[in-house]
Amino acid sequence: MAKAKQKKQKSFFPYIKWFWILFGSGLFFFLLLFLLAAWGAFGEMPTFEHLENPSTNLATELISSDGKTLGKFYLEDNRTDVSYDELPQNLIDALIASEDIRFHNHSGIDARGTLRAMFFLGKRGGASTISQQLARQLFVGVRSRNKFETIKQKAMEWVIATRLERSYTKEEIMSMYLNIYDFGNNADGIRSASRIYFGKEPKDLKLEESAMLVGMLQNSSLYNPLRREELTWKKRNTVLGQLARYEYITEAERDSLQAMEINLNYNPESHREGLATYFRMYMQKWLNGWVKENPKPDGEKYNIYLDGLKVYTTIDSRMQKNAEDAVEAHMKNLQAEFFLQNTPKKNPTTPFLDLTKGAIDTIMRQAMKRSDRWRILKGQGKTAKEIEKTFHEKTEMTVFDWNSDSYEKDTILTPMDSIRYYKTFLRxxxxxxxxxxxxxxxxxxxxxxxxxxxxxxxxxxxxxxxxxxxxxxxxxxxxxxxxxxxxxxxxxxxxxxxxxxxxxxxxxxxxxxxxxxxxxxxxxxxxxxxxxxxxxxxxxxxxxxxxxxxxxxxxxxxxxxxxxxxxxxxxxxxxxxxxxxxxxxxxxxxxxxxxxxxxxxxxxxxxxxxxxxxxxxxxxxxxxxxxxxxxxxxxxxxxxxxxxxxxxxxxxxxxxxxxxxxxxxxxxxxxxxxxxxxxxxxxxxxxxxxxxxxxxxxxxxxxxxxxxxxxxxxxxxxxxxxxxxxxxxxxxxxxxxxxxxxxxxxxxxxxxxxxxxxxxxxxxxxxxxxxxxxx
Missing domain, CATH: 3.40.710.10 (DD-peptidase/beta-lactamase superfamily)
Known part of the structure; x- marks a missing residue:
């Protein structure tokens, strides 16, 4: 009997031994991976100076005299940073509940989350902390599909995340992450996202709005409310569920909010749309002149598209809106009367008055040669005869129209007819x-x-x-x-x-x-x-x-x-x-x-x-x-x-x-x-x-x-x-x-x-x- 018991103990010992060998090997591999990444074996790591001043492109912002954003200048990134104090608590809660519930208790790597992800092979959620996600956004880049490359990138994220935790406070890490994320539709960063999708500043976001934006953090292309509203709605409700799970809100509040539709107030931000467009284009030229005459201390020129300048203007957004409304109301009415009085039947030379055919032809040819079409085709090496021929070929185009809801209509015209069409409009x-x-x-x-x-x-x-x-x-x-x-x-x-x-x-x-x-x-x-x-x-x-x-x-x-x-x-x-x-x-x-x-x-x-x-x-x-x-x-x-x-x-x-x-x-x-x-x-x-x-x-x-x-x-x-x-x-x-x-x-x-x-x-x-x- 004793021999049998001893035999059973001996047979169990190899399993314990192999467990510790595998555990030790895994730990050694993990530490080696961490050290190799830290030493730069998997790619250049950011320096301390780089960590202290990560390079992110920022749009230059035009600010009205009453504190409103009139517009921005950017090439790709429509980003304007906001501080942690400008973020609403409901957004912070939604981010932590959905992405990193132990955010305030780890130093960049969530050990429990990592072990869970490894044991269940990611089926019960990933292990990327907010710090790791920020590291990937700032320094690592898009996750590779190659498994070996993915492991290397993950190791780099771990190292950079711990370094970020030593360089910044938790609040700074959270605001940096929200500021740098691309929410799609020119919404770079949380401020642009809240303005574009809901027409408000981040501090004014409601809980359900914050939940939608947090849901987009997983994949803003997939969870795009303009293209996939139902899918985005479901993802928002998942975030609301996480808020209830961790008792940020009650179950009754969750149920009430999940029943709500996504109420977007879409305000696209582009150089040709929005308030004070003509003024913004004037300011673009003015700023380009200003940066030439006012270089940085090191002699380098400021870049109005990347350096995040804040330009405080004298424009009052309320008076600007009044002015644009007045122009729109009267010019629409005035143009209707002009069209009524200046028809081809009443005036065969419409829209021109008191001109001979020769004089009209001269005006039209001058306009043709000043057009973008002429300039582009000439740059392509086309002859004047070849270019002129294209002006008499019908093509699909979108033109301005006071009578359409969007003031645009699709039509088919020759470019020459479109020139005449636009000359009918009063300016x-x-x-x-x-x-x-x-x-x-x-x-x-x-x-x-x-x-x-x-x-x-x-x-x-x-x-x-x-x-x-x-x-x-x-x-x-x-x-x-x-x-x-x-x-x-x-x-x-x-x-x-x-x-x-x-x-x-x-x-x-x-x-x-x-x-x-x-x-x-x-x-x-x-x-x-x-x-x-x-x-x-x-x-x-x-x-x-x-x-x-x-x-x-x-x-x-x-x-x-x-x-x-x-x-x-x-x-x-x-x-x-x-x-x-x-x-x-x-x-x-x-x-x-x-x-x-x-x-x-x-x-x-x-x-x-x-x-x-x-x-x-x-x-x-x-x-x-x-x-x-x-x-x-x-x-x-x-x-x-x-x-x-x-x-x-x-x-x-x-x-x-x-x-x-x-x-x-x-x-x-x-x-x-x-x-x-x-x-x-x-x-x-x-x-x-x-x-x-x-x-x-x-x-x-x-x-x-x-x-x-x-x-x-x-x-x-x-x-x-x-x-x-x-x-x-x-x-x-x-x-x-x-x-x-x-x-x-x-x-x-x-x-x-x-x-x-x-x-x-x-x-x-x-x-x-x-x-x-x-x-």
Whole structure:
């Protein structure tokens, strides 16, 4: 019996021996694998410096004055880091419950999880900790399908994970992991993901939203809510189940949340979509210029696509949204009327007016040779004849269309027909600025950046029309001490030949070709753009004085010093005109428009701070007198439509002037402008703390309304200003002034024209007279 027992003990001993041999061998193999990886036998390992500063590409972020992200510049990675403090607790809980429940208890490797994964061959879950997953994302790369390579990569992950744990806190590791992960659809990092999928910042994520994003961490391509909503929904519910399993939430809460659908608020972030697209493209060029002139301390250039700069802009996202909404509402309405009036039946040369076939062919050929198609094919070595042939071959394309929900439609056109099609669309530009600081608050360069990429705010320079007249009046008040109440006769007036450098006599007519023969105040004359009075003022001060004042107020384009500039022949951009009119509102001090207040690097170090560029141009008296003059435009001139509903064309006004009547009652100074043949319409409007300019016109001067009633600035541009300001006033937080313009303490110029205007109003007692004044 004893022998049998001894035999049984002896037979069991080999198993124990082999167990320890295998266990020791496994442990030795594990340690050897760990050491080989640490020594770099499986590939170069990151240095300590690299671990301390892992290289991750960061997008440059444009931030509005009210703290919102306007857009980003990136090549592949649309990433903006957030700190641990900016992460919601529900996201942290979901990540730990789903990915690494012992995260706070290990040093990079979860021994229990590793043994479990080895024993059950991964069937009960993997063993990768958050630290290991971060190591793979940062330094190891995509997992190989080769088993031997996979083992080597796993060993490297172990080593790097333990080193990361020594270099960073648990909170830093967690935020780094969430910041670096690619959630798909240009959502690089948790901030982009929460903004793109749910339209909010990470701190505002709800629990079910955090659970969806955590579920995507396993495979964002597979669990893509845009492509595989049901699969993503199931994965989200698995994460919610893990939260209940580890008692972060109750079972009742789990059941309630799992029953919910995935409610996406998809906000794609691309360079051609979103808020302030034209401004963002302007800023891209501005930043490219800035980095050339402002290198890093080591002489290397900053990369706006990779270095994670934070650019603090002056744009107010709320005012920008108001501006874009106003442009969209009016331009859609205006375009519909333009199409109605400019059909091939009514105008065989549509969309052009007053052009011969030869002139139209020239315009079309020039557009063809400026197109991207021509440039690309020419770069491929095609001959001009071969390229031109392709412009007459029908092809599938997506074009802009106001009548489609997405403002796009698929069609089949020849490229030449598409050029003509796009020329039928009216273009616009709008900029809004705080005159005291020069801070640009809104910038709309066109109707749709995706299809019309020319920025009419800064790039576009068009004839200013009657909006140039205030420079003439400013010169007269400044040099001759005229008052808004002084009067001049409305008679035909000619400037003699050779005078002021003009080779011939210059005898401008009023827009309606009529002359009242009566004396009228300067305030009345400017309010109604009376050309004869403007010509007399030009003769008195000379074109050189007018050009000098305009240049001092920021008009950089060439100004020929001839009398005709009085009627607005010089070209100017909306950017320049807003800056110039800001001088009037800012008591005669020109402040150069500014778009960027500060630039920081990814660590928060300030690289740039704006210093205002100012210039004293006019005295306070002259500036206030000019404001008073331009208030007349909205009181009883062509800008009166902002206030009144008088006139015989109410049906037309309501049809074409989107949002009419505007019924604004606060003090407003402004000037409308209409160029020859009503090709371009302008409106420059001011309240004490906001100056806004609007331009509307065709790409070519021959694209315009036939009738002045529809094509004048008061009909095309002013409605955008009216809509924009009404929206601004609806939000009192914006602080847009309704007060009167500040009057200088010792005003030496008489601006009280009450008596003169009363006499004028007595002469204007018929509806026709009021209509002539723009009511």
């Amino acid at each position: 616009t530009a709008m900029m809004s600025m705080e005159p005291q600081t020069g801070h640009v608050k809104a910038w709309v360069g066109g109707v749709d950046y995706k299809h019309f990429q020319y920025d009419n705010v800064y790039q576009g320079a068009r004839q200013a029309g009657s909006t140039f007249k205030p420079f003439v009046y400013a010169a007269a008040i400044d040099q001759l001490r005229y008052s808004p109440c002084d009067s001049l006769p409305d008679n035909q007036y000619c400037i003699e030949p050779l005078k002021h450098g003009n080779p011939e006599a210059w005898c401008p007519k009023n827009s309606d070709g009529k002359y009242s023969g009566k004396n009228m105040t300067l305030k009345h004359a400017l309010a109604n753009s009376v050309n004869t009075v403007t010509a007399q003022l030009m003769d008195k001060v000379g074109p050189k004085s007018v050009a000098t004042i305009a240049r001092s107020m920021g008009i950089k384009r060439e100004i020929l010093e001839v009398p005709s500039i009085a009627l607005g022949t010089p070209d100017a951009s909306v950017y320049e005109m807003v800056g110039a009119f800001g001088t009037f509102a800012n008591q005669g001090v020109y402040v150069k428009p500014v778009m960027v207040t500060r630039i920081e690097d990814r660590n928060g170090t300030v690289l740039f701070e704006y210093v205002p560029e100012t210039k004293d141009v006019l005295s306070k008296d002259v500036a206030y007198a000019m404001v008073n003059l331009m208030e007349g435009v909205t009181q009883y001139g062509s800008g009166g439509r902002l206030r009144h509903t008088y006139g015989k064309n109410q049906t037309m006004y309501k049809k074409i002037m989107t949002g009419y009547p505007y019924e604004l009652t606060n003090p407003i100074a402004g000037k409308t402008g209409t160029t020859q043949n009503q090709s371009y319409g302008w409106f420059m409007g001011m309240v004490p703390n906001l100056v806004t300019g609007v331009w509307v016109g065709g790409e070519n001067r021959a694209v315009h309304f036939k009738r002045l009633l529809y094509g004048q600035g008061a009909s095309t541009a002013l409605p955008i200003w009216g809509l924009y300001m009404k929206k601004n006033y609806e939000n009192e937080e914006l602080g847009v002034s309704k007060d009167a313009f500040e009057e200088p303490e010792e005003l030496s110029i008489n601006v009280d024209c009450t008596k003169v205007l009363k006499e004028l109003q007595e002469d204007l007692d018929t509806e026709d007279d009021l209509e002539d004044l723009g009511f």
